[in-house]
Amino acid sequence: MRKQTSTNWLNEERLKATCGMAYTLNLIGDRWKGSILWALMEDERLRFSQLRDLLTGISERMLAKQLDELEEDQLINRIVHPEVPPRVEYELTELGHSMKSMLEKMSDWGEMHREKIENN
Amino acid sequence: MRKQTSTNWLNEERLKATCGMAYTLNLIGDRWKGSILWALMEDERLRFSQLRDLLTGISERMLAKQLDELEEDQLINRIVHPEVPPRVEYELTELGHSMKSMLEKMSDWGEMHREKIENN
DNA sequence: GCCAATACTTACAAAATTGTAAGCTTCTAT
DNA sequence: ATAGAAGCTTACAATTTTGTAAGTATTGGC
Known part of the structure; x- marks a missing residue:
């Protein structure tokens, strides 16, 4: 809060x-939002536990929080399968997909800059 | 630290x-780095005090820190004029300029998303 | 000598974010 | 009846970021 x-x-x-x-x-x-979105661009749909395993080092608390916020901002959808044990999947919304070229640009620029700086 | x-x-x-x-x-x-870079894209060269006045709400402590880090990351140059009272100007490096289209994309996407969300 | 101007520094406090570890729910298989 | 699975939630502590206010250096003008 x-x-x-x-x-x-x-x-x-x-x-x-x-x-x-x-x-x-x-x-x-x-901290983790970019990576979550990136993962969902590559994989279409991912479960909570899949994301947790993909994002090395993230805690469940953090993952849940970031997913919550992304959903609230309408960048991802949360799909609950009414099963036990529960199964929940996440996917990008249309708005989420609309970030793709922007995120790619950010990624490309980052790789480029990193190289330049490392070979200074 | x-x-x-x-x-x-x-x-x-x-x-x-x-x-x-x-x-x-x-x-x-x-917090303020995007805005600093944006200001320097529009104005070519700006003094410390000009930046401070442009960025409503920023404290001198924050401005100094952000400028420091941007310089260290080779995104801006610091130009000191040996006068009293001191005069210091900041400008983008070539690397800094290379962010332009990326930052524009981020800005455009932000404006677009904001409208969509506000008219939900 | 004293003050003003500019671009910072510094010390300290407040606020915000992140990490850690444990617990909760609900059904199903053992 | 007990354990286990998945996806969280909670309480609390540690870390990190940000804000506030005061201070520093240098020199020219009054």
Whole structure:
């Protein structure tokens, strides 16, 4: 829970409201979100446990939280199969898919920059 | 200073090393970095005080820190004019400029997504 | 000598994020 | 009846980021 009177919160809100890039970063800038989206672009549908195993090092707590937020932002769908033990799958929404070329660009730029910096 | 033995730090390093997108997000994902870069794309060269005034709400402490890191990552140049009182200007490096189309894409996507969500 | 101007630093506090470990639910197979 | 499976949730602690306010250096003008 964030404190909606903090300078920190106000600054973030102002930025999101005035800058499309800041807005985007807010949606995908968290530690694991990029990787989750990336995984779902490659695999179409993944279960909670599959994502957990793909994202080396993530805790269940983090994964659940990030998935929650991505769903709230309408970037992914959560598909619950009413079985026991439960089976839940995640997939990109149309909006989620619309990020694809952007994320690819970010990925390409990152690889390029890394090389340049490492061979400085 | 970060603790180089924390799980947090290890997770971040692993991600940066294996995922170009995470690497990129690490460079530009901080609260104000996108806006700083954006400002420098529009204005070519800006002084410390100009940036401070453009970025409503930023503190000098934050601005100095973000500029430091951007310089270290070779995305901006710091130009010191040996005068008193001091005059310091910042501009994008070539590498910094190479982000332009990526940042535009992020900005465009953000504006688009915001509209969709607000008219849901 | 004293103040103002600019671009920072610094120390400390507050807030936010992330990690760790345990627990919950619901049915099914043993 | 007991254990186990999957997908979470919770409480609490550690870590990390951000904010606040004050201070520093240098020199020219009053």
